[in-house]
Amino acid sequence: MRLSGSIVWLVSDQPELAQMHIDKLEWSAPEGSFHLQHWWQIEARGELALYRGDIARAEEELAPLFAGFQASLLMRLQLVRIHYVWLRARMALAGGGADGPARATRAARKLAREGTKQARVYARLLRAGVHARQRRPDAALTALRRVIEVAEGPDLLLYANIARRREGELLGGRAGETAIAQADVFFEQEGAANPARLVAMFTPGFPDDSSQGAA
Numbered sequence: 001m002r003l004s005g006s007i008v009w010l011v012s013d014q015p016e017l018a019q020m021h022i023d024k025l026e027w028s029a030p031e032g033s034f035h036l037q038h039w040w041q042i043e044a045r046g047e048l049a050l051y052r053g054d055i056a057r058a059e060e061e062l063a064p065l066f067a068g069f070q071a072s073l074l075m076r077l078q079l080v081r082i083h084y085v086w087l088r089a090r091m092a093l094a095g096g097g098a099d100g101p102a103r104a105t106r107a108a109r110k111l112a113r114e115g116t117k118q119a120r121v122y123a124r125l126l127r128a129g130v131h132a133r134q135r136r137p138d139a140a141l142t143a144l145r146r147v148i149e150v151a152e153g154p155d156l157l158l159y160a161n162i163a164r165r166r167e168g169e170l171l172g173g174r175a176g177e178t179a180i181a182q183a184d185v186f187f188e189q190e191g192a193a194n195p196a197r198l199v200a201m202f203t204p205g206f207p208d209d210s211s212q213g214a215a
Contacts, residue, residue: 013193034072094204129205
């Protein structure tokens with residue numbers, strides 16, 4: 001599981017330390033310019049908001065950075081653009097607003113057009129969350145199983161197990177317990193202290209997300 005920066009503290013279920021890390025790394029950029037450090041700030045603060053379920057405040061605080069990012073040359077960097085679109089879509093879906101599913105669906109289409117395997121995985125996870133939000137569990141299961149099929153490689157194994165855990169939650173019963181247990185073996189090996197909360201951060205839209213209302 002290739003994670004760096006403040007998200008390491010989220011893996012260990014220590015959002016307060018993630019916040020301290022973010023605050024410590026605040027920096028002052030030259031006026032009128034936008035840098036990669038701005039993107040790192042957006043990503044770190046956005047992921048923390050998703051983990052805590054504190055979307056509305058984060059959207060308000062990050063609004064100037066969102067606008068700056070979209071007007072910057074960073075939008076031309078495919079990998080950064082992919083992660084930005086995915087982050088904004090998850091925040092939209094997690095926020096609970098009526099337009100969340102529509103925004104996430106548009107983002108999924110954008111990601112699918114990027115043409116990379118990682119972007120396609122992100123798109124399918126978004127679609128699964130949208131289907132779950134719309135109470136279409138069969139469609140959500142189909143999207144999750146497609147993620148599991150294509151993400152069983154070393155670089156994307158995290159997302160395969162996120163999808164497998166969500167699959168188990170939707171299935172319920174013995175089959176669901178088996179899928180969750182299989183995924184949690186991976187999360188335990190990677191040092192994830194609270195797999196349910198971590199999975200909720202990456203895949204909002206599902207019922208009983210443990211990130212909702214979390215401190």
